[in-house]
Amino acid sequence: MQKKRIAVREGKPRSTNRDYSFFDNVYEVVRQIPKGRITSFGAIANYLGTKLSARMVGWAMNGAHSVSPKVPAHRVVNRNGMLTGKAHFATPDKMEELLAKEKIKVEKDTVVEFEKLFWDPAKELSLDR
DNA sequence: CTCCTGACTCAGC
DNA sequence: GGCTGAGCCAGGA
Numbered sequence: 001m002q003k004k005r006i007a008v009r010e011g012k013p014r015s016t017n018r019d020y021s022f023f024d025n026v027y028e029v030v031r032q033i034p035k036g037r038i039t040s041f042g043a044i045a046n047y048l049g050t051k052l053s054a055r056m057v058g059w060a061m062n063g064a065h066s067v068s069p070k071v072p073a074h075r076v077v078n079r080n081g082m083l084t085g086k087a088h089f090a091t092p093d094k095m096e097e098l099l100a101k102e103k104i105k106v107e108k109d110t111v112v113e114f115e116k117l118f119w120d121p122a123k124e125l126s127l128d129r
Numbered sequence: 130c131t132c133c134t135g136a137c138t139c140a141g142c
Numbered sequence: 143g144g145c146t147g148a149g150c151c152a153g154g155a
Contacts, residue, residue: 022152041137045150051138053150058136060152078137085136133155142146 022048026060027067029121033075036102037119038111040079047121061085074098081114 029044041054050056057076064071074095078084086095086109096106105112 045137050151053152054137055135055149056137056151059134061136063153064136073136076136083136088136131155134153135151138149140146140148142144 022050022056023060023063026057027064027071029125030061030064030071030073030076031069032121032125033072033119036104036117038075038077038081038099038104038114038117039119039121040077040081042079043118043120043122044076047125058085062088072098075102075119077111077114081111081118083109083111 025048026044029047030039033039041057042051044057045051045054048057061071061073061076064073073085074083074089076085083095083099083106086092089095096109099106099111104117111117
C-alpha cells in the first residue's frame with residue numbers, strides 16, 4: 001500500500017496554520033501498523049513531529065471508533081507497552097483479545113517483549129517502504 | 130471566548 | 143524507585 005502517502009507536515013505542526021488534521025495523520029499511521037506489531041503513542045507523536053504531545057495521539061484514538069476504516073487502536077500502547085487504552089474499548093478485555101489474535105502476548109496489561117514487537121513509524125515509514 | 134480534561138511523557142523529589 | 147507536577151495540543155462544555 002504505497003497508496004495514500006501520509007500527508008504529514010513535519011515542518012511545524014503546532015503552528016496555528018495546520019493544513020491537515022492531526023487526527024487523520026494519527027489514524028493513517030496507526031492503520032499502517034503491520035499485524036502482530038505494536039507501537040507507542042510517543043513514536044507516533046514523534047513521527048508527526050509533536051512528540052511532546054503524545055496525549056494528542058491518545059486523544060485522537062478517542063475518536064478512532066468513529067472513523068472508517070476502524071483504526072487498530074489495540075496496537076497502540078504507551079511507551080511501557082502497557083495497554084493504557086483498554087478501558088476505552090467496548091470491553092476491557094477486548095484489547096487483550098485482539099492482541100492475542102495477532103500472537104501478541106499480554107501479561108498484566110503489558111505487552112510481552114514489547115521492544116521486539118515495537119514498530120516505529122518514523123523508522124519503518126521512513127524507509128523506502 | 131474561557132476553562133477543563135485527556136488512551137502520554139519527562140523531570141524532579 | 144514510586145509518586146507528583148508540569149508541558150504538550152485539540153476538542154467539548
